[in-house]
Amino acid sequence: DAKTTQPPSMDCAEGRAANLPCNHSTISGNEYVYWYRQIHSQGPQYIIHGLKNNETNEMASLIITEDRKSSTLILPHATLRDTAVYYCIVRVLGTGANNLFFGTGTRLTVIP
Amino acid sequence: EAGVTQSPTHLIKTRGQQATLRCSPISGHTSVYWYQQALGLGLQFLLWYDEGEERNRGNFPPRFSGRQFPNYSSELNVNALELEDSALYLCASSQGRVAYNEQFFGPGTRLTVL
Numbered sequence: 001d002a003k004t005t006q007p008p009s010m011d012c013a014e015g016r017a018a019n020l021p022c023n024h025s026t027i028s029g030n031e032y033v034y035w036y037r038q039i040h041s042q043g044p045q046y047i048i049h050g051l052k053n054n055e056t057n058e059m060a061s062l063i064i065t066e067d068r069k070s071s072t073l074i075l076p077h078a079t080l081r082d083t084a085v086y087y088c089i090v091r092v093l094g095t096g097a098n099n100l101f102f103g104t105g106t107r108l109t110v111i112p
Numbered sequence: 113e114a115g116v117t118q119s120p121t122h123l124i125k126t127r128g129q130q131a132t133l134r135c136s137p138i139s140g141h142t143s144v145y146w147y148q149q150a151l152g153l154g155l156q157f158l159l160w161y162d163e164g165e166e167r168n169r170g171n172f173p174p175r176f177s178g179r180q181f182p183n184y185s186s187e188l189n190v191n192a193l194e195l196e197d198s199a200l201y202l203c204a205s206s207q208g209r210v211a212y213n214e215q216f217f218g219p220g221t222r223l224t225v226l
Contacts, residue, residue: 043218099147100157
C-alpha cells in the first residue's frame with residue numbers, strides 16, 4: 001500500500017469547515033483512498049473512500065486531485081464531537097491482504 | 113444492529129503469562145481483523161481471519177496467535193507476555209473477503225502487562 005503524509009495536528013473553529021489534507025504521491029492506479037477517524041480511546045470509525053471522483057456522504061466530502069497524488073477530507077460544519085485523529089489510508093482492493101495500514105494521522109481539535 | 117463487541121474491556125496480566133482476547137463480529141460478517149495500538153506506535157495490523165482460516169498476518173512474533181470459530185467470532189491469544197505487549201487491541205469485522213467492504217471496529221481491549 002502507498003505511503004501517506006498528513007499534518008500531525010490541525011485546529012478548526014466550531015461550525016466552520018475542516019479541511020484535512022493528505023499526500024499520497026506514490027499512489028497506484030488501482031489504489032483507493034480511505035479515511036477513518038478515531039475518537040479518544042475508541043475504535044476507528046470509517047468515514048468515506050474514493051478512487052478518482054469526488055465523493056460525498058452524510059459525514060464528509062472527499063476531494064481527490066486529478067493526478068490522484070493528494071486528497072482532502074472536508075467536514076462541512078465541524079462540531080466538538082469531530083475532535084479526533086483522522087487517518088488517510090490508500091489500499092488496493094482485492095482478495096489479498098485486506099488489512100488497513102494506519103499512519104500517524106492528523107489530530108483535529110475543534111475549538112468552541 | 114449490534115456492532116462489533118470485544119471482551120474483556122480491560123485485562124491485567126504479569127510478564128510471562130498468557131492473555132486471551134475475544135471478539136464477536138457484526139452479524140453476517142465473516143472477516144475478522146485484529147490490530148494492536150501501542151502507545152507511540154499507532155495502529156498496527158496483527159491478523160486477519162475469514163471463513164475460519166488465517167488469511168494474512170502482520171509483522172508480529174508467533175506468540176501472537178488466534179483462531180476464528182464457526183460462528184465467525186474470534187480469539188486472540190498472546191503467549192509469554194512481555195511488557196511491550198501493553199496496548200489497546202482492536203478487533204474489526206467486514207462482510208466477506210472483498211477488500212472494499214469497510215471495516216467496523218469494536219471498542220477494544222486494553223491489555224496491561226505488569
